Amino acid sequence: MNTESPIAHHPSAPAWFNKALAVPFEDKTVMVEGCPIHYLHWERPGKPGLLLVHGGGAHAHWWTFLAPFFTDHYSVAALDMSGAGDSGRREAYSAELFSAELMGVCADAGFDDKPIIVGHSFGGFVTLNTGTLFGDRLTGVVLVDSPVRPPDYQWQHQRNRAPVRPKKIYPDFETALARFRLMPPQECDSDYVIDYIGRHSVTEADGGWTWKFDDQLFRKFRFGDMTEALKSLQCRVGVIYGDRSQLFTQDIADYMFEVLDSSVPFVAIPEADHHLFIDQPLPFVAALRALLAEWRHSRPNRGG
Template sequence: MADDQAPAAPLAASLLAPFQGEPPPAPAWFDAAIAQAPERAMIPVEGANIELLTWGEIGKPGLLILHGNGAHADWWSFIAPYFAKDWRVAAISWSGMGDSDWRDAYSAELFAAEIFAAVEVAGLEAGGVKPIVVGHSFGGFPTLYCAARHPERLRGAIMVDSSIQPPEKRWKGPPPRSGQGARVYPTLEEALTRFRLAPPQPCENLYIADFIARRSLKAVEGGWTWKFDPDLWHNFRMPDLGRLLPEIACPAALMWGERSNLMHAETLDYMIEQMPKDVLLLPIPDADHHVMIDQPLAFVAGLRGLLAAWA
């Protein structure tokens, strides 16, 4: 995520400025993972073209992985290859994010339509079993919506550090940005220096931050700007997520980073109390909110364990 769409907070130091536009060195596992490039397509969903990335063979069990706010499908390009041997894996960029089209209005129903369109086009049910959906942060909210309102269409649903606070503590969202437009930076190097994680947190794996940041930007007249719709939250509608928690009606799990500043004990207690008692719980040690960036291989191992429970 970039600082342009983060809640008001003191700006963290630039993650990528010390590299002056050059990619930071990366370990061999990361280079090997991103070398397994996905197939890319655009699929029409309710009047918008949605970016779809796929890995693995059609006919294997389906796994759909969903990114958070202001992010894009390539947040999973170093994770998905670890599942492509045994799964047909797909990732989308939500409308208003990544290379997907922007909409005049966004809703839980539209995001659910994007989920199930991806399931169909990617062939995630071609093996004769329902797909499992994994959503990080904001991506966990449409995942929850589908687990409550369309449980018959899922084999399982996993929310990853998707914070739903008690009603009296809920964040009301960023102020409307209508009419402000997106910031334009004259060079890619300058734009990269503006990339920050939201909410703010430390980042040790800067090669992942760089990989994500480069794919968060697009060239426009005058320079570079972020791909996400700056007015998305101004035109967004989602039902009360707290009321959806007890309505989960398919196998489900909650993962979170043990250091996450969005998953305090009060929030976890509330969510666990509201959810069905058979929801699986998996904290990831030494991880903040962006679990797949902080502990990518531990995240892969944890997700593999959850998937094996539903095999």
């Protein structure tokens, strides 16, 4: 079993944060299509499965301080997809391989009875693709600030930033940690969260320290138009986004709502940008818990 120590040098960390990090979990690894996939598991035998999926350049520990809020009703896992965190790297990446990783973790964690998958940003697109491929084996998917854009979307309205920048080598751990930034950039008042995530983002390398993610991933892989995937979902789906997100605008929310149907909940988290569960972690937890509670006590109108 593993637990995280409270971040002593950030006395502003609230009690709920340190309490969540003190909840034990297990580090596990499963082989999926020849690649070791690492994940964290807050096992609750007999409870249905809930899988949490990180965004681009991120890792499983973005969820460590949130996962314990869901263990009353779920056995929870958070994975490192290939090319991220403590999982292996691939020569080539594909949407099908990422989806196989999600389902491989679900199987290894014992999530046999239609788990729910929650994905943030890039992880939301992987989650969406997994719902189209394996929807009959899932209760539902939740897309967290994962904007499915119209085919004619005007990209000049978005900031021209690569999802993952080339990595640098830093001389020591503290120098690397000091360079940790959210991408896309946004302000964040929760220094204790940034410090915690940053400490799990770096690793030793030849000549110093660098980031864990594979900076070649997005040179080898791209998602295409996701509209057809959104239309074809047969399992339940929910959408949570930041109402200040520069990626998930109201026009995109309106478009996705039109592609889906009135049975799909859309929840905007107030005062939250793209990294909404860093901006507003407890409002995010409340929104996701409410959505999951509704799914537990209602019959699906679509798929499921």
